Amino acid sequence: MVTYIVRRLFTAVLILLGASFLVYQLTALSGDPLHDLRESNSPNKEQLIQQRIALLDLGTPAPIRYFGWLAGAAKCVVPFVGQCDLGYALNGQPVTEALGRAMGMTILLVTASAVLAIVIGVSLGIVTALRQYSGLDYGVTFMAFLFFSLPVFWVAVLLKEFGAIGFNNFLRDPHIPVSSILIIGVVSAAVWFVCAKGSYLRKLGSAGIGFLLAAAVMWGLSVTQWFKTPGLGLVVIVICGVAIAFGITLLAAGLKNRRALYAALITVGIGTVIYFPIQELLAQATGLMIFLLALATVLVGLAVGWLMGGYDRRQNMNAAAMTAFLVGGLILLDRYMQAWPAYFNNGRINGRPIATIGSETPNLQGDFWVHGLDTFTHLLLPTVALLLISLASYSRYARSSMLEIMNMDYIRTARAKGLNERTVVMRHAFRNALIPIATIVAFDIGALIGGAVITEQVFAFAGMGQLFVQALDRTDPNPVMGVFLITGVLALAFNLVADLVYSALDPRVRVKA
Amino acid sequence: MSTTSTKPVAATDENKEGLSQGQIVRRRFLGNTAAVISLVVFALILLIAYSSSGMFGLPGWWKYTHNGVNDLVNGGRPTLQLFPLSLGEHPFGQDRLGRDTFAQTMRGVQISVAVMFLIGLVGGTIGVVVGALSGYFRGWIEAVLMRLTDVVIVIPLIIIAAVMGQVAGRAVGADVQPYFLGLFVGAVVWTGLARLVRAEFLSLREREFVDAARIAGASSARIIFKHILPNAVGVIIVSVTLSMSAAILLETSLSYIGMGVKAPDVSLGLLISQNQEAFQTRPWLFWWPGMFIVAICLCINFIGDGLRDAFDPRQKKFNAKRAKAAAVSAHSETGTTSTTGV
Numbered sequence: 116m117v118t119y120i121v122r123r124l125f126t127a128v129l130i131l132l133g134a135s136f137l138v139y140q141l142t143a144l145s146g147d148p149l150h151d152l153r154e155s156n157s158p159n160k161e162q163l164i165q166q167r168i169a170l171l172d173l174g175t176p177a178p179i180r181y182f183g184w185l186a187g188a189a190k191c192v193v194p195f196v197g198q199c200d201l202g203y204a205l206n207g208q209p210v211t212e213a214l215g216r217a218m219g220m221t222i223l224l225v226t227a228s229a230v231l232a233i234v235i236g237v238s239l240g241i242v243t244a245l246r247q248y249s250g251l252d253y254g255v256t257f258m259a260f261l262f263f264s265l266p267v268f269w270v271a272v273l274l275k276e277f278g279a280i281g282f283n284n285f286l287r288d289p290h291i292p293v294s295s296i297l298i299i300g301v302v303s304a305a306v307w308f309v310c311a312k313g314s315y316l317r318k319l320g321s322a323g324i325g326f327l328l329a330a331a332v333m334w335g336l337s338v339t340q341w342f343k344t345p346g347l348g349l350v351v352i353v354i355c356g357v358a359i360a361f362g363i364t365l366l367a368a369g370l371k372n373r374r375a376l377y378a379a380l381i382t383v384g385i386g387t388v389i390y391f392p393i394q395e396l397l398a399q400a401t402g403l404m405i406f407l408l409a410l411a412t413v414l415v416g417l418a419v420g421w422l423m424g425g426y427d428r429r430q431n432m433n434a435a436a437m438t439a440f441l442v443g444g445l446i447l448l449d450r451y452m453q454a455w456p457a458y459f460n461n462g463r464i465n466g467r468p469i470a471t472i473g474s475e476t477p478n479l480q481g482d483f484w485v486h487g488l489d490t491f492t493h494l495l496l497p498t499v500a501l502l503l504i505s506l507a508s509y510s511r512y513a514r515s516s517m518l519e520i521m522n523m524d525y526i527r528t529a530r531a532k533g534l535n536e537r538t539v540v541m542r543h544a545f546r547n548a549l550i551p552i553a554t555i556v557a558f559d560i561g562a563l564i565g566g567a568v569i570t571e572q573v574f575a576f577a578g579m580g581q582l583f584v585q586a587l588d589r590t591d592p593n594p595v596m597g598v599f600l601i602t603g604v605l606a607l608a609f610n611l612v613a614d615l616v617y618s619a620l621d622p623r624v625r626v627k628a
Numbered sequence: 629m630s631t632t633s634t635k636p637v638a639a640t641d642e643n644k645e646g647l648s649q650g651q652i653v654r655r656r657f658l659g660n661t662a663a664v665i666s667l668v669v670f671a672l673i674l675l676i677a678y679s680s681s682g683m684f685g686l687p688g689w690w691k692y693t694h695n696g697v698n699d700l701v702n703g704g705r706p707t708l709q710l711f712p713l714s715l716g717e718h719p720f721g722q723d724r725l726g727r728d729t730f731a732q733t734m735r736g737v738q739i740s741v742a743v744m745f746l747i748g749l750v751g752g753t754i755g756v757v758v759g760a761l762s763g764y765f766r767g768w769i770e771a772v773l774m775r776l777t778d779v780v781i782v783i784p785l786i787i788i789a790a791v792m793g794q795v796a797g798r799a800v801g802a803d804v805q806p807y808f809l810g811l812f813v814g815a816v817v818w819t820g821l822a823r824l825v826r827a828e829f830l831s832l833r834e835r836e837f838v839d840a841a842r843i844a845g846a847s848s849a850r851i852i853f854k855h856i857l858p859n860a861v862g863v864i865i866v867s868v869t870l871s872m873s874a875a876i877l878l879e880t881s882l883s884y885i886g887m888g889v890k891a892p893d894v895s896l897g898l899l900i901s902q903n904q905e906a907f908q909t910r911p912w913l914f915w916w917p918g919m920f921i922v923a924i925c926l927c928i929n930f931i932g933d934g935l936r937d938a939f940d941p942r943q944k945k946f947n948a949k950r951a952k953a954a955a956v957s958a959h960s961e962t963g964t965t966s967t968t969g970v
Contacts, residue, residue, distance in 0.1 A: 569885060
């Protein structure tokens with residue numbers, strides 16, 4: 116195993132050297148870094164040109180200059196030699212500094228969409244595989260192909276137009292007209308109809324329920340002016356919490372496991388009890404505090420599950436911890452919603468909350484919650500755009516992986532020995548279907564950090580992709596190399612991780628030393 | 629041998645009739661409604677795009693060119709009518725300068741599709757050659773070629789394509805620049821296919837028919853091209869088809885950020901990039917090119933999916949509907965509930 120990893124790392128270094136040499140030469144070939152100065156009218160033009168030549172060492176030919184860059188970059192990996200030196204950008208800024216900021220932005224941008232895409236995509240894929248050739252399967256397949264075919268810049272412009280400008284206009288007078296309520300109801304009815312299982316009559320019945328539910332909710336939101344002063348309130352949190360408790364228990368342990376169900380319900384109860392006391396604490400929240408609270412929530416869930424006892428404590432603990440985490444999320448969401456009017460009426464926002472570009476409102480004054488909402492409104496559209504596009508491939512992968520597993524002999528064996536369908540699907544099939552998906556996820560995370568070039572460009576998000584494109588546009592080799600270095604190292608590292616994860620998860624796969 | 633019945637047959641019949649691999653694939657593909665519709669739509673789009681504004685120096689039937697400036701008719705709004713169907717003066721509308729959007733979009737489709745096919749062709753060829761050589765010969769050839777593949781893979785695709793597009797844009801004239809872009813991008817997107825083909829070759833070269841051919845004195849070239857490649861053709865076709873849908877998105881994205889096709893030529897991505905600011909005032913400038921990208925990409929995805937199903941030998945096992953139909957017919961024939969052997 117160790118020999119294998121060492122050998123892989125050694126090859127990775129060689130590959131990185133070769134690729135970085137290529138990229139450096141190509142960037143140098145692609146244009147003239149003095150282009151903007153040559154055309155400028157400034158009186159000290161010659162001096163500026165000399166300055167830049169000295170800064171970027173343009174006197175030496177590119178193949179030799181590469182080794183100078185390499186010497187600087189090598190300092191990043193060799194300890195005790197000195198600081199990382201990735202050279203300077205055209206404007207004299209050190210590349211390491213620009214990279215650090217850009218990477219933070221990109222991670223901010225891609226994390227939420229990646230997590231959501233994986234969760235939603237995989238669940239969709241699993242559900243469609245379990246109900247192959249149903250209306251739901253065809254519908255989801257078609258949507259997946261459609262999303263797969265959407266150019267992200269096109270989606271982005273549409274989102275800006277309808278998601279931001281349209282929604283902001285709507286917020287000026289949040290009154291939903293009857294026609295819109297009916298349309299939303301019909302759409303909801305169609306979704307319920309497709310998702311429902313069983314006879315035609317039953318499908319129609321659930322379509323009716325879907326129509327009534329959606330229309331009632333929309334009407335309620337409109338009448339109470341919910342969009343002006345949103346909030347969940349204790350009642351909604353309790354109702355959702357109980358629903359979550361039942362749902363999680365159903366998936367994690369089965370409703371027959373009463374101890375798991377009671378453990379989950381008890382955590383909902385705890386959440387209800389501390390809802391009012393915790394508001395005091397949340398008023399002076401910081402990021403660290405939220406993290407610690409989330410940790411505490413999960414620990415409480417685990418503890419409740421453990422205390423319930425029974426022959427299989429792990430199931431109780433899983434169900435209770437997941438329920439606790441989600442209920443905590445609801446309370447957090449509620450707190451964010453309470454801050455909405457303050458954000459909405461802030462002078463910098465001026466009643467148009469959903470932003471189309473950038474990552475934050477400059478000079479925004481406000482507490483933790485207002486800043487949180489600001490980040491949320493800025494990330495909303497790019498996240499949706501990225502989500503739509505990566506959702507499709509995950510759902511396809513998950514579907515085919517699950518289909519393959521469900522046709523395995525050991526699934527038939529599991530059914531034959533009388534296990535119920537939940538155990539067969541969740542324990543025997545789902546876990547094994549996740550193995551190939553885990554490796555794909557590892558690949559994707561490596562690619563994502565440097566990947567959202569177009570999305571960043573459209574939403575004017577100052578991340579890695581934008582840094583790269585702008586540097587390339589100015590034939591500025593050092594930032595290009597910096598971005599490449601990070602994406603290359605991550606790609607190779609996650610490639611190795613993917614292989615190791617595969618062999619760890621699937622004992623049939625052995626890595627060859 | 630010949631296909632006399634036109635209705636789709638149950639999977640079991642394919643074995644009985646003794647159809648060739650090609651016939652089975654064709655029949656399965658034609659039984660896939662979505663794929664066939666997509667093929668027809670794609671052919672129609674190509675037909676309209678290439679005939680309307682002409683190609684290879686031939687004149688087209690459409691009266692305007694993509695860069696000719698005309699008088700604004702009806703404020704530049706689209707004149708397309710569905711009931712009754714009439715194109716009008718400018719069916720897709722005009723931009724601020726009065727250029728005809730229909731001609732622009734059709735020209736964009738031409739360029740984008742040409743670049744897409746080029747990428748597929750170049751990438752497919754390199755991928756097959758690299759994969760075949762490393763999978764068949766193994767040893768140091770495999771080591772070198774696969775490390776080379778790793779080098780290309782490690783550089784994120786859009787980064788290499790952007791650098792190449794930049795170089796191509798400055799090195800050659802404007803009218804052949806899109807094709808250079810296609811060539812260069814094709815030269816870097818072959819990595820996935822190369823790995824697939826290599827894996828396929830690795831398993832096929834151990835089979836008996838390859839040993840038989842070798843004992844009969846066939847040369848390596850003959851074994852590769854006549855014996856192994858035909859067996860790997862399904863994987864190759866499917867992968868190339870699906871990579872082309874990625875290629876058109878890549879080309880339009882590159883053109884959108886200004887590193888692909890450049891003005892005065894047009895591509896679908898460039899059109900959207902030029903017109904997105906005008907979304908409020910002239911939305912049609914934005915809608916038409918976008919719809920064509922989505923339509924082309926969707927068609928190719930469905931065609932690729934249809935091909936995959938058609939080539940996949942395991943498909944029989946998965947097709948619940950056919951299995952059910954076969955079971956029902958077997959049940960009615962024999963009157964027993966036991967499953968009949970195939």
